[in-house]
Amino acid sequence: MAASRTPRTDPLTLEVVELIGSVVNRYHDEYERAASKHALTGAQARVLGLLSLEPMPMRRIAQKLKCEPSNITGIVDRLESRGLVERRPDPADRRVKLAAPTEDGKRTARELRDGLDDFAREPLGTLSREQRVSLRDLLKLMLDS
Amino acid sequence: MAASRTPRTDPLTLEVVELIGSVVNRYHDEYERAASKHALTGAQARVLGLLSLEPMPMRRIAQKLKCEPSNITGIVDRLESRGLVERRPDPADRRVKLAAPTEDGKRTARELRDGLDDFAREPLGTLSREQRVSLRDLLKLMLDS
DNA sequence: TATTGTTATACTCTATAACTATA
């Protein structure tokens, strides 16, 4: 009568959660490895990658990274001292500083992105095209919830 | 004649990598959120979760977490000072200290694990049983590479 | 008054190197 309601005890779901955990670990390791190849920390690599898509105010970086704005100051400081990022004034609001990647920073971001290919090539390389389509559709479905 | 060889430029693969990145972020956020509900950091939660499966020497915790053994001292110190973990002597080797969860620690680990249900319930909840089976099989295939 | 970025502070995680007690 009372249908089992909690996914808590569903072995299949638990197995999938477990597997996703493994994927998360593997992805995370690859990301850190790619970053450290360029002597960057994970946080620095994330900020650089973000800015390579679009320059933005310090405050918005913090929103994207879900951390306090005060932290961004130090991270951008370190990227700037290495010539990968620069701070520009915002003509529209003199309080705002726009962080933007330098040419060197753009190149580093591109190489960093390519470094993730190790992830694409290995775990994903074993899947056929059809399987990758299935995986894509399932992940999209998941993330749209 | 020369078949396109690099997955680097394959849009489908890139899309899947992008989606996996989103899943990684979501999973990571849920994990941190569950940990901070118990006033634990991510590293503390990971160690506690590990020990809840099986008590082990300090050194092995470091291997599992892929960090230096010296770091584990502090993390276990903090867990121990909160009564979640204790250090026991190893009868077989007096150099070794076995870290083990207390009853309180076991309960916390269990609650932490249940906290991940938010992840299982929401993103995974939208998938049918058949879709979860497909996802499981694809992830297994990926991780076996 | 409110907002942007910064500084100051304290805590945690991290790697490295040196130390201790065992083996």
Next chain:
DNA sequence: TATAGTTATAGAGTATAACAATA
């Protein structure tokens, strides 16, 4: 001599609170 755990140290990320410049 080799190994397990620890300590000491320094760098980085994090949150909190207070500050200057600007809106």
